[in-house]
Amino acid sequence: MPSRKPHTNSHHGCVQCKARRVKCDQEQPSCARCRKKDRNCTYQHLTSSYDPFKNYNDASSTPSSSATLYAIPSRRGFIKPEPTAETTPPNESLSTESSSNLSSSSLKSLSHQGIIYPLYNEPQILDATSQELLYHYDTEVEVLSCFHDAVIRHSFAHPYVYHAVLTVSALHLASLTAPFQGTPASRSPHLVTALAHKAFALEALRSTVESMSGPTCEPALAASGLLTVCAFALLHAGVASDTIDLLAQIMALYRGTVAIFRFGRQVLHTVPSGTIPRLRQSVVTATACETPWPEAEAAVDKVLAKVLELTEASTDAKEKKNALMDAGFKLKTALRRVAAARGVHNVACMWLAMVNSRFNESVKAREPLSLILVAHWVVTLRYVTHIWWVQGWPERTIRAVWEEVGEQHPDLMQWVSEEIRGDVRDE
Structure with missing residues (x-):
């Protein structure tokens, strides 16, 4: 059997060129075609949902050599x-x-x-x-x-x-x-x-x-x-x-x-x-101490009550509901830990590792209740004021979630909005 003819197509071209099935020169931040057409240019594998932990079959092309310096x-x-x-x-x-x-x-x-x-x-x-x-x-x-x-x-x-x-x-x-x-x-x-x-x-x-x-x-x-x-x-x-x-x-x-x-x-x-x-x-140390955060936990309970109303008509729907319930209960635990250690970024971010992969998929799919739970979590970052890469995330995330699902569930977003407005007042 003859071997497969090698191709020269770009594996890492921009999203716009890939959609049009044209060759991309991969120049960054904007390729030549997108600049010529005055289009936004997006590289999915660089700035979006590229996941190195997926089970890819192709081998990495990056050399694995060591480096040393006169210093x-x-x-x-x-x-x-x-x-x-x-x-x-x-x-x-x-x-x-x-x-x-x-x-x-x-x-x-x-x-x-x-x-x-x-x-x-x-x-x-x-x-x-x-x-x-x-x-x-x-x-x-x-x-x-x-x-x-x-x-x-x-x-x-x-x-x-x-x-x-x-x-x-x-x-x-x-x-x-x-x-x-x-x-x-x-x-x-x-x-x-x-x-x-x-x-x-x-x-x-x-x-x-x-x-x-x-x-x-x-x-x-x-x-x-x-x-x-x-x-x-x-x-x-x-x-x-x-x-x-x-x-x-x-x-x-x-x-x-x-x-x-x-x-x-x-x-x-x-x-x-x-x-x-x-x-x-x-x-x-982060998991040893918990302090009640009544307002936050009550707000998450309102979201969980809405989750309970979801139907279980199929296996997928049941798994989705279970993932949301699991994420919600773990978020309440995470919030109590944050209340005991406000401003500690690894405590605030721990919930991201506690949720299961099915919940991650629902966030990526922009399912409303999963996004609302994320909006409740991101409030914990408002207390992390000393780390440059965390700053601004609560406001940007809550704005993005509101644009996606806020009008569908304004009551579920009430506590989140009040917390962010309170942050502005404190300044």
């Missing part, structure tokens, strides 16, 4: 390479002098739209763009303290951690220059860099998750946590993304992170890890 110590454990005459200018290849010290087999680089991402098997100096991103992450970006040590250890040994770090750093820079602006013309150049790194990180992480082992568990856990932060941070970087769709992606990432964590606990005796015990302790 000086910094205050948080990361590095800033010393400036030298051999430092590579942005968007250019290595200088003749520096590249002459490398064999062709030792230097591996990933190039995307003129951006160079070197990954080295032996010490060498990074390009200027990556230097600045790493230094910015080290000095300016506060992300997840529980993952910090793992990020430091694994960022130059595993490409998915390396690219996740650069994604977070670039998104933070983009948030400083284009906060909450979604038009292509206003997008920061840092956003283009962030999306490219995010694509590489997701692809490499997906391949790792498919064949998880003890040695790759901790770096995969660190990368998954960073990519979840990236999904939150897209809201601040000027991405014109659907808030509900982005929330569905965040929920999938949280569930994936928890799955890696549970795997790590099983293999901890064979592969020592300092991150997993610390995470375990934080979970125990």
Whole structure:
């Protein structure tokens, strides 16, 4: 039997070109065709519901090489390479002098739209763009303290951690220059860099998750946590993304992170890890204390009463109803924990990992009662005022949910609306 004829179609073209079945040049943030036609340009695998934890069959194309730097110590454990005459200018290849010290087999680089991402098997100096991103992450970006040590250890040994770090750093820079602006013309150049790194990180992480082992568990856990932060941070970087769709992606990432964590606990005796015990302790601490939050629990009870009215005419309808009831009861528990530890982001976000996959699917499908439960949960983030990538999410989510289902169930959205208005009054 003759082999299948290879094709040259783009796997990662924009949504608009795919819908028209035309070739996309994959330029970001807007491809040439969309710019010419003055259309919005959306990359589904970069800014929407791309899930690295799905059971894909295709292999990742991202090289898995290690990276090391000539560097000086910094205050948080990361590095800033010393400036030298051999430092590579942005968007250019290595200088003749520096590249002459490398064999062709030792230097591996990933190039995307003129951006160079070197990954080295032996010490060498990074390009200027990556230097600045790493230094910015080290000095300016506060992300997840529980993952910090793992990020430091694994960022130059595993490409998915390396690219996740650069994604977070670039998104933070983009948030400083284009906060909450979604038009292509206003997008920061840092956003283009962030999306490219995010694509590489997701692809490499997906391949790792498919064949998880003890040695790759901790770096995969660190990368998954960073990519979840990236999904939150897209809201601040000027991405014109659907808030509900982005929330569905965040929920999938949280569930994936928890799955890696549970795997790590099983293999901890064979592969020592300092991150997993610390995470375990934080979970125990977060679940140990609960304080009643009567208004919030009463509001969720109103939603659950509406869920009870749903019919069970089919197996699918019964599963949907059970998933909603389960999510609602777990949300009441989560709200009590938040009431005992207001402002602690990992306590506030824990509910995202508590709900089952069927509920995630209903959120992605924009089923009204699932969105209303999400709107009740996101109120807990209004107390997390010290983390940049969380800020703004309560208002944006509640606005998006209201536009979808608010007019159908205004009574169920009453407490949520009052909480947000109360937040404005407190300011």
